[in-house]
Amino acid sequence: MESLEVLRSNLLSPIVLAFALGMIATFIKSDLRFPEGLYTGLSMYLLFSIGLKGGVELSDTPLREFWLPALSTIALGLITPAIAYAAARKIGRLDVPNSAALAAHYGSVSAVTFIAATMLMQRLQTPYEGFMPTLVALLEIPAILVALLIASRAMKRRTLGAAMREVLAGRTILLLLGGLVIGLFSGREGVAPVAPLFFDLFRGALTLFLLEMGMITARRLIEVRSVGPFIFGFAILAPVLFGAMGVACGLLSGLSPGGAAVLGAMAASASYIAAPAAVRIALPEANPSLYLTATLGITFPFNLSVGIPLYLWLANQLAGFTV
C-alpha cells in the first residue's frame, strides 16, 4: 500500500478519531467527563489483555526466535535514556533532575502507543510477531533504572530503592507480567474461555480509552507554550530517532518488517504510567508539567497520527537492504 494511503487509513481509524473527539471535547469545554475509576479500570483491562495475548503467543514461540529480539529490546532500553539524558543536558541545558526525568520517560515505553501500532498492522494485514507484548515488559523497566541511576550518581543521592519498588510493584508491570505468565501457563486452549472478554472486546475498550486520552492530551497541550522550544523539538525528534533505532534493531535481530515497525513505535513512545510515578517519587525536583506535556501533549499524539505509519514505512524501506 502507498505510504500516503497508510497514513490516511491510520488517521481515519476509530481509535485515532476517538482520540481527536476527546481533544475537541476539552477544547470546547464540554462537560464530558469519564466516571470515576473508568480510566483506571480501562487501563488495567488493556494492560492485562495485552499481557495475556503475549503470553499465549509466547507459549508457542521457539526460544531461538525470541532471544535476539529480547536482547536488542533491552539494549534499546539501556541506550535510549542515555541519549535522551545527554541531549537534555547538553542541548536543552536542563538541570539534572529534569534531564533524568525526560530520559526515564523517553527510554521507557507507552503501552497504548504499542497497542495502536499493532492495530495499524492488523488493519493493513501486515504480519508481526505475536510475542511483542513480552518485549513491552522488557522495555519498560531498564530505561527508568538507567535514568534514575544517572540522576542519583550526578546528585550523589540514593533514592533508587523506593523508585524501583514503585516500578516493579506498580500496576503496569504487575498486570503486564502477570498477564504474560498467566497466558504462558494456561496456553491457547486454556485462555480460550476468557477470550471473549479479553480479546474480542479489546478494540472497543481501546477506543473508549483513547477518547479519555484525547481529553488528557488536550489539557496538556494547553501548557505547551510554557515549556519552551527545546522540549517541543525534543518531543518530536526523540521519537523519530528512537523509532528509527527501534526499527533497525528489530530488523537486525530478525523481526519481520511489521514486528520491526512495532518495535520502532515502542522505542519511539514515552511512558506515562510507570515512569511518571517512579520519577515523582525519586526525582521530586523535576517539573511534572515539563515531562508530562512532552510525553502526553506532544509525543503521544505525534506517534499516534504520523509516527507509527512513519516507522512502518521505514521498516519496509530498510527491510529491502537487510534481506
Added chain:
Amino acid sequence: MNTHAIKKVTIIAESVLELKIIEDIKRLGAKGYTLIEVRGEGTKGRHASDWAGNSVKIETLVTDLVAEAILQRMADEYFEYYAIVAFVENVTVVRQEKFS
C-alpha cells in the same frame, strides 16, 4: 458531657504520597485517619492526577504535640516539591483517650 479540645490535622496531597504520609502520621502517633479522594487546583497547577488518580485528603484527630510533629514532618519532607497543603483546626471530642 465530658468534652475535650484536641486538634484535627488535614493534609491534602497528590496521590503518590498517600502511602508515605499514612506511614508518617502513624509513626508520629496518630491512632487513625480518614482518607477521601479529592480534586482541585493549587499553586502547583491542576493536581497532576492524569496517571495516578485524584489527590487525597487525609484527616486525623490527634493531640497538640502530635499535630505539631505531623506539620513539621510535612514541611520537612514534602512542601518544597510536591503539591500538598496541611493545616490544623481545633475540634471538640468526647473520649479523649481514643486519640492520645
